[in-house]
Amino acid sequence: MADRILTGIKPTGKLTLGNYIGVLKHLNEMTDRGEAFIFIADLHALTLPIDPNELRQNSIDLACFYLAAGLDPEKAVLFLQSEVSAHSELNSIMQNYLYMGELSRMTQFKDKSAKMKENAIGLGLFAYPVLMACDIVLYNATVVPVGEDQVQHVELTRDLVNRFNNRYGDILQMPKAEMRKVGARIMSLSNPTIKMSKSDPKGDIFLKDDLAVVRKKIMSAVTDTGCEVKYDVENKPGISNLLTIYAALKDISIEEAEAHFVGYRYGDFKKEVADVVCEDLGKFQEKYHYFLDNKLYEEVLKKGAKRANEESQKLLKKVKQAVGLLTVSE
Ligand code: ATP
Ligand code: MG
Numbered sequence: 001m002a003d004r005i006l007t008g009i010k011p012t013g014k015l016t017l018g019n020y021i022g023v024l025k026h027l028n029e030m031t032d033r034g035e036a037f038i039f040i041a042d043l044h045a046l047t048l049p050i051d052p053n054e055l056r057q058n059s060i061d062l063a064c065f066y067l068a069a070g071l072d073p074e075k076a077v078l079f080l081q082s083e084v085s086a087h088s089e090l091n092s093i094m095q096n097y098l099y100m101g102e103l104s105r106m107t108q109f110k111d112k113s114a115k116m117k118e119n120a121i122g123l124g125l126f127a128y129p130v131l132m133a134c135d136i137v138l139y140n141a142t143v144v145p146v147g148e149d150q151v152q153h154v155e156l157t158r159d160l161v162n163r164f165n166n167r168y169g170d171i172l173q174m175p176k177a178e179m180r181k182v183g184a185r186i187m188s189l190s191n192p193t194i195k196m197s198k199s200d201p202k203g204d205i206f207l208k209d210d211l212a213v214v215r216k217k218i219m220s221a222v223t224d225t226g227c228e229v230k231y232d233v234e235n236k237p238g239i240s241n242l243l244t245i246y247a248a249l250k251d252i253s254i255e256e257a258e259a260h261f262v263g264y265r266y267g268d269f270k271k272e273v274a275d276v277v278c279e280d281l282g283k284f285q286e287k288y289h290y291f292l293d294n295k296l297y298e299e300v301l302k303k304g305a306k307r308a309n310e311e312s313q314k315l316l317k318k319v320k321q322a323v324g325l326l327t328v329s330e
Contacts, residue, residue, distance in 0.1 A: 002034035006141035006175070008041040008081065010198075011058035012050060015065055017205040017277070018186035018196035020284075021248045022147035026180060028070040030145055036076040037139045037308060038066060043081050043088070044132070047125040048112070048199060061288075063297035065207060068287035077311075079304035081135065086312035090134040091127075093319060097164055098130050098156065107152055115200075133157040138312040140173035148185040149195060151177045168322040172315075183248030189221035192237035208285070211278045218242070218274040219267075229261040229269045239266075246273045249280050 007027070009019060030036060040062050045055055059080060066078055081087050103109065106129055113121045124131075136144055136157050144154050154177035161172040186196045190203025198204070205217055224236040231254050233240045247257040261269050291297055320327065 003143045005036035008039040010041045010045045011062045012045045013198035014206040021183040024069040031075045064291040067291040073300045077307045079308040083305040084308045086316045129153045137172045141175045187241040192241045215274045
């Protein structure tokens with residue numbers, strides 16, 4: 001059976017090199033393995049306060065980023081989550097099959113809510129993994145390409161699939177998370193012990209950054225004591241992060257990257273990392289502008305929504321029937 005791929009990114013802020021390396025850059029290879037449903041997770045973006053104009057603009061940007069990363073609209077269905085109502089409908093059913101206890105153990109909820117006042121934490125932030133599980137099962141996804149931070153949510157989806165199928169029969173497809181071997185967790189350049197993250201930008205490289213700025217950020221990235229370019233996350237988190245970025249963009253292993261930099265000084269090493277990042281991002285930015293300036297994303301998103309609506313209705317109907325919701329119209 002061919003794989004069915006499902007993946008999404010929230011239009012919550014400026015996309016980072018972490019999003020690029022973790023998911024975007026290799027989407028193209030993914031879509032060769034089977035039909036892919038790729039969405040702009042705009043409903044998820046509402047789980048933290050966001051300005052409406054910014055959300056709209058981010059959504060357009062994200063569509064163009066996907067296209068610039070080489071997503072082929074003939075092979076992949078690209079759509080806005082909020083334009084496919086089955087996501088929300090399935091959510092109102094599935095929220096009854098995931099439990100408060102397990103949701104409150106989600107690391108991402110704990111991290112994000114820890115920074116907020118208790119009376120400002122929306123229910124949506126807490127229930128985020130329920131909607132994410134719906135996003136996945138709606139398309140019978142078998143493979144979910146994600147960065148490391150999302151693996152826990154895919155595991156929860158797997159629990160839901162087991163629970164639901166045990167009760168109602170073989171309705172939902174079992175998905176699995178798939179991470180890049182190199183680059184599943186790109187760290188902040190200013191604090192390499194925390195993840196590069198668009199909603200909490202510290203030491204981030206943004207995909208739209210001017211290349212001169214990108215170079216500067218890499219040259220001033222926090223490094224570690226010592227002088228050897230070695231992969232050692234515990235003792236050399238800064239160097240290890242830069243090595244990971246280099247290896248991921250060159251599509252080589254960490255060992256190969258290490259071997260390349262034997263005898264390098266930190267300054268020369270950083271310069272070469274900066275060269276590789278700037279070259280890759282430069283080409284990517286050109287393509288992004290092409291899709292944006294010609295508004296090519298509009299047709300793609302329209303066609304995508306139509307296809308995603310058709311496809312998602314099938315599973316939604318099956319679920320409604322399974323749980324006993326009576327249908328008299330149609
Ligand atoms: P937010 O701070 O709003 O959660 P984010 O940068 O974590 O933003 P998401 O929209 O949550 O981005 O995630 C989009 C995809 O990018 C997910 O598959 C996620 O696992 C991946 N991703 C996010 N950050 C990184 C990172 N630092 N390294 C590798 N992959 C990442
Ligand atoms: Mg995230």
